[in-house]
Amino acid sequence: MGQLGYTHGDLGWSELSTTNAADALDFYSALVGWERKGEPMPGYHLFGRDGEMLGGITDAKSGDGKNKTPQWMPYITVDDLDDTLSDVEGLGGTILMPPCDLPDDGGLIAIIQDPQGVATGLAQYKKQA
Structure with a gap:
């Protein structure tokens, strides 16, 4: 990226x-x-x-081995994932997946759903040199 x-x-x-x-x-x-x-x-x-x-x-x-519907998932970069997630529900959204670590200590991601029902990812990346 x-x-x-x-x-x-x-x-x-x-x-x-x-x-x-x-x-x-x-x-x-x-x-x-x-x-x-x-x-x-x-x-x-x-x-x-x-x-x-x-x-x-x-x-x-x-989970049952059947194909799910194909879809794209964009990840929006945020400076502070915890702070951003604290705003999600107050703005009418839902946290679908709480923060989890990216491989190789690259940062954190979470999945949210906006008030219209659209899922998207949020990502807080480690600062790049």
Whole structure:
């Protein structure tokens, strides 16, 4: 992810859960020039462009092994995740997933739902040097 994604309010990471992650990455690579940036865990494909990480694509499976509906999940960068989450419910939203650690001590993420029922992620990243 580039430096633009680290400013409060930026869309800093996007994640696609779909029925075939490898095929989806092939499609978007051909369509807009995304590059494969690795597979840090089985079935989770990182993508980016020009040396920047932009997001991940994963095969979406529900607990019973059936495919879930494909969807994009944007992550909005925040300076202070706890402070931002304290405002969610007062503004009519819901916390769907409380804060959890990103791999490699990269920061924290949480998932919220806005008053219209749309889910989105929030991310507090470690400051980049």
